[in-house]
Amino acid sequence: MDSTVASTPPWERSPPRPRRPTGGLEEGEEIAxxxxxxxxxxxxxxxxxLLVWDEHRLAVxxxxxxxxxxxxxPVALHDLRREADLLQRLGHPVIVRGFGAVLDPPRGGGARPHEPAGRGPFPHLVLEHLDGPTLDELLKDGQTLALEQLLPLGLHMASxxxxxxxxGIVHLDVKPSNVVMGGPPRLIDLSVARTVREAAALRSPIGTDAFMAPEQCEPDGRLGPPADVFGLAATLYTGLTGTRPFPPCEERWPQLTAAxxxxxxxxxxxxxxxxxAGLDPDPSARPTAREVAVALEPLVAALPRRMTLGRR
Structure with a gap:
């Protein structure tokens, strides 16, 4: 669900780690x-x-x-707060909605009857539940998208x-597993998103290896919105072909040296x-997201319309 700094390539990975600790939460237990x-x-x-039932909203x-x-x-709590703050200020039909966060355990042993729903001992972020597969799930085993699916998807994501x-925000992790397919599709997971100023100040790799722009692999002050255009182009390329634009090789980031x-x-x-153009190694040479949308719009408009039966 969350993304962090760039993942380690397969040839450098250590043996499987022990299972990550969980809160042991089971069906019917309260997190708040x-x-x-x-x-x-x-x-x-x-x-x-976790999928949860929220009594205040009467919603899953x-x-x-x-x-x-x-x-x-402190770092985990800080990042959770940052993601919650970003989601609170955003409002777009193609971006997942957030419904607040619980970041501080209550004092004195639990919530009181007059306290609002959402207070409890488990720091968490609350998001809308999107009922649909991710693009990554649809592309399993080399499957591809038809142009009738791919082009509208690209237009939505570009918007x-x-x-x-x-x-003034850079997502930094645009990839098939962060796109939930539906009408419209949704871009999810802002766990590594940064403001433009914060992104430009990064000096460590961040994102998911196969979909990272070169300036994400080796941050040098140029990291900004063009990195998301690269991620979108790599995502659409994968949807079209069923393979990544830069196949795995001995190098961790083939996009640094290969076409x-x-x-x-x-x-x-x-x-x-x-x-x-979106995969250009030079961020200044890539189109903006708006330019991608403008380029895709006539392609979407030219798609065959669903046949309807009129009166004879």
Whole structure:
């Protein structure tokens, strides 16, 4: 669920680590007053992802709960607060919505009857529940998307990234597993997102190896919204071909030295131009998210319309 600094390449990975500690939360248990666990749905290094019932909203939501070994860690709490703050200030139909966070355990042994729902001993972030597969799940075993799916997806994602850039935010982890397919699709997981100023100040790799722009691999002060355009281009390339634009090799980040693999001949020229421009190693040479949207819009408009039956 959460992304952190760039992952270690397979040839440098150590043996499997022990199972990450969990809070031992089971169905029916409360993580806060009026917020009960339905089931676990995954997680990451820092978080458990739980499907929860929120009595205040009478709705099923998702809670990202800090694991026990992270629940009092200043860095983990800081990052959870940053993600909650970013989600609170954002409002876009293609970006997952946040519904607040619980960051500090209550004093005196628990919530009192007059306290609002959402206070409890488990620091967590609350998100809307999106009922649909991720793009990554749809692309298992080399599957691909038809242009009728891919082009609207690209247009939606470009609109979300244009909005984020206008808000002064860089997502930094645009990839198939962070896209939930639906109508419309949703961009999720802002756990490593930064403001433009914070992104420019980074000096350590951040993101997911295969979808990182070169300036994410070796931050040098140029990291900003163009990195998200690179991630989008790599994501759409993967959706179109079923493979990553830079196949794994002995180098951790082949995108630093290699050109992307050739696209299939069936790829419309206008789409190929957008994808290759988005994968340019020079961030200043990439199109903006707005320019990607403008380039994709006529391709989407030209798609066959669903046939409807009129009166005869």
């Amino acid at each position: 007053r009026g917020r009960t666990v339905l089931r676990g749905i995954g997680g990451g290094r820092r978080y458990e992802a 939501l998702v809670a990202k709960v800090l694991r026990p070994d992270q629940a009092t860690a 979300a990234l244009h909005y984020l850039a206008a808000e 992307p693999s050739k696209l299939p001949r069936r790829t419309p020229r206008a789409l190929a131009d957008v994808l290759l």
